[in-house]
Amino acid sequence: MTVDDRFAHLNPKKCVVVGGRGFLGRSLVLRLLKLGNWIVRIADSAQSLQLLNSESVLAQALSSARASYFHIDLADKCNVVKVLEGSSVVFFMDVAGVDVNDFYTCYRLIVQGAKNVISACRECRVKRLIYNSSADVVFDGLHDIRNGDESLAYPWKTDDMLSDLKAQAESLILSVNDIDGLLTCSLRPSNVFGPGDTEFVPYFLKSARYGFTKFIIGTGDNLSDFTFSENVTHAHICAEEALNFQTVSVAGKAFFITNDEPIQFWEFLSLLLEGLGYQRPYVKLPAKLAQYILSVLKWSHEKLGSRYFSYPLLVHFFQIASYTRTFNCTEAHKHLGYSPIVSLEEGVTLTIESFSYLSKDSCLSRSFSSTEQSKADKLLGGGKVADILLWRDEKKSFTYFAVLVLLFYWFFLSGRTFISSAAKLLLLATLLFYGHGFLPSKLFGFDIQRIPLSYFEISDAVVKDSVITTVCLWNKGFQIIRRLAHGEDWSAFFKIAVFLYLMKMFLSKLLTILIGIGLVFAFMGFFVYEQYESEIDGMVDVLFTSLKEFMIYLMSISPVFISRLLRYHDNFQQYEKKG
Numbered sequence: 001m002t003v004d005d006r007f008a009h010l011n012p013k014k015c016v017v018v019g020g021r022g023f024l025g026r027s028l029v030l031r032l033l034k035l036g037n038w039i040v041r042i043a044d045s046a047q048s049l050q051l052l053n054s055e056s057v058l059a060q061a062l063s064s065a066r067a068s069y070f071h072i073d074l075a076d077k078c079n080v081v082k083v084l085e086g087s088s089v090v091f092f093m094d095v096a097g098v099d100v101n102d103f104y105t106c107y108r109l110i111v112q113g114a115k116n117v118i119s120a121c122r123e124c125r126v127k128r129l130i131y132n133s134s135a136d137v138v139f140d141g142l143h144d145i146r147n148g149d150e151s152l153a154y155p156w157k158t159d160d161m162l163s164d165l166k167a168q169a170e171s172l173i174l175s176v177n178d179i180d181g182l183l184t185c186s187l188r189p190s191n192v193f194g195p196g197d198t199e200f201v202p203y204f205l206k207s208a209r210y211g212f213t214k215f216i217i218g219t220g221d222n223l224s225d226f227t228f229s230e231n232v233t234h235a236h237i238c239a240e241e242a243l244n245f246q247t248v249s250v251a252g253k254a255f256f257i258t259n260d261e262p263i264q265f266w267e268f269l270s271l272l273l274e275g276l277g278y279q280r281p282y283v284k285l286p287a288k289l290a291q292y293i294l295s296v297l298k299w300s301h302e303k304l305g306s307r308y309f310s311y312p313l314l315v316h317f318f319q320i321a322s323y324t325r326t327f328n329c330t331e332a333h334k335h336l337g338y339s340p341i342v343s344l345e346e347g348v349t350l351t352i353e354s355f356s357y358l359s360k361d362s363c364l365s366r367s368f369s370s371t372e373q374s375k376a377d378k379l380l381g382g383g384k385v386a387d388i389l390l391w392r393d394e395k396k397s398f399t400y401f402a403v404l405v406l407l408f409y410w411f412f413l414s415g416r417t418f419i420s421s422a423a424k425l426l427l428l429a430t431l432l433f434y435g436h437g438f439l440p441s442k443l444f445g446f447d448i449q450r451i452p453l454s455y456f457e458i459s460d461a462v463v464k465d466s467v468i469t470t471v472c473l474w475n476k477g478f479q480i481i482r483r484l485a486h487g488e489d490w491s492a493f494f495k496i497a498v499f500l501y502l503m504k505m506f507l508s509k510l511l512t513i514l515i516g517i518g519l520v521f522a523f524m525g526f527f528v529y530e531q532y533e534s535e536i537d538g539m540v541d542v543l544f545t546s547l548k549e550f551m552i553y554l555m556s557i558s559p560v561f562i563s564r565l566l567r568y569h570d571n572f573q574q575y576e577k578k579g
């Protein structure tokens with residue numbers, strides 16, 4: 001690898017950003033390049049660099065060799081050494097988004113990865129290593145943290161495997177401070193958010209689309225500290241300078257980084273959700289109930305190894321959403337010279353802007369664009385019936401609804417027989433038409449429209465088609481009846497007999513209720529489904545997935561269950577014989 005010395009006269013510092021294409025890595029690279037006195041090596045796992053349209057600063061830096069890209073695998077030390085050679089500073093952003101169900105991979109990347117970075121730094125005589133840790137490393141998932149400072153110890157026990165591994169990586173990095181001329185420190189940002197976020201915002205937006213963010217877990221009073229991504233990257237640059245000039249108070253230490261504006265977790269989430277067009281959470285779910293639901297999910301995760309949701313991630317977000325977690329960053333102010341450069345309000349606005357393509361409105365307009373039909377529309381065939389049942393024209397839909405309700409009353413609720421209802425309806429219609437014929441063309445200032453005779457005419461083609469269809473149906477029916485009468489098809493006979501019997505029961509008892517429910521459902525159900533399509537789909541998805549997994553579980557245990565039952569039965573018989 002050749003060392004580029006074109007900028008030597010500017011005396012720039014050479015650094016490597018490990019994980020430089022991640023959410024925080026990108027933000028740090030951009031900030032370093034904007035500062036102008038850095039030559040930046042971006043190291044990440046992707047084979048090649050895919051630039052986004054918005055990354056013009058990086059594109060320019062790449063073309064002028066102020067930035068370069070290196071494909072690495074943290075698990076391979078030789079690989080890491082090659083990238084670090086010739087750099088004096090390493091910003092180790094670390095990996096995220098690993099499969100939390102796979103302990104071996106997580107350990108290999110987080111702990112072994114940290115060991116590899118440390119060895120490579122020592123081998124390459126790197127001067128400063130800044131590790132991007134997390135405030136989660138001191139959280140045990142059971143107790144609130146109020147204004148926690150750096151004196152907090154790592155929890156003795158935690159269920160959060162990723163935080164546990166990160167704590168191990170952090171302590172390894174801090175423990176090698178001042179060995180082989182390497183100075184180290186660690187930053188612990190709390191709940192990072194911002195444009196390009198791959199964790200927090202996407203997770204809650206996905207939940208919002210499924211309608212799960214309507215619920216507040218517990219009272220909703222718990223406070224949290226959030227950190228805008230640019231503040232985290234600013235803190236990294238402050239830490240590098242402080243390590244250089246105020247070594248004693250910074251080296252070998254960890255610092256909490258926040259926006260220094262604690263806020264109720266649910267208020268923060270509401271701001272984001274409302275900004276993106278979703279409803280703010282409003283249904284309070286007792287924390288105990290949420291915990292019971294989690295226990296069921298845990299059971300299903302352990303027994304069924306669910307691939308449809310990530311239980312550890314769910315627990316992580318449940319915990320950060322239901323406990324108070326605020327951190328004191330006085331140490332970072334004092335020793336790193338850090339203070340937030342973007343306020344919480346500004347950060348929320350920038351985040352909302354960057355995620356506007358995932359807002360409720362844009363999702364809806366995407367799914368209901370002129371080329372794409374809603375699912376309800378597709379189900380109803382997309383024609384006139386769909387227009388009426390989906391209330392596209394409210395007046396028309398209401399008229400149809402009112403007429404159908406009236407007919408329902410007339411035929412089913414009035415207490416008359418079907419024939420007498422039909423006869424009375426015909427009589428009423430005849431009288432109405434007859435009376436309509438006598439009306440003048442203007443009455444009390446209103447125009448009376450004549451109904452043209454053509455309105456009552458049926459075309460020859462329609463009559464022919466109907467007759468042909470009727471004849472076909474009649475013939476088909478007759479053939480079936482003949483076959484049944486001759487006893488040629490017993491299975492058909494049986495099916496028809498059962499069908500007729502069920503129909504008889506159904507007609508005598510349930511028909512009226514079912515037609516009434518059907519009528520209301522037709523005019524309400526499809527309309528509601530169209531409005532809350534993603535939420536309803538999400539709920540149905542979850543229900544079906546749980547049911548499916550439960551069935552698979554039942555099937556997997558049934559042979560064991562049956563063999564046990566048989567054994568008990570045998571034992572019981574032997575006992576009876578003996579006794």
Ligand SMILES: NC(=O)c1ccc[n+]([C@@H]2O[C@H](COP(=O)([O-])OP(=O)(O)OC[C@H]3O[C@@H](n4cnc5c(N)ncnc54)[C@H](O)[C@@H]3O)[C@@H](O)[C@H]2O)c1
Binds near residue numbers: 019043045134
């Ligand atoms: N996002 C947050 O809310 C938050 C909060 C506090 C701390 N952190 C920590 O900050 C770190 C970075 O977070 P992020 O949100 O930027 O993560 P991210 O997933 O956006 O980025 C991680 C980067 O690491 C790269 N990577 C994955 N495997 C690799 C490998 N084997 N070798 C080299 N690179 C590899 C990925 O390609 C990705 O670009 C994580 O350790 C995370 O725990 C994140």
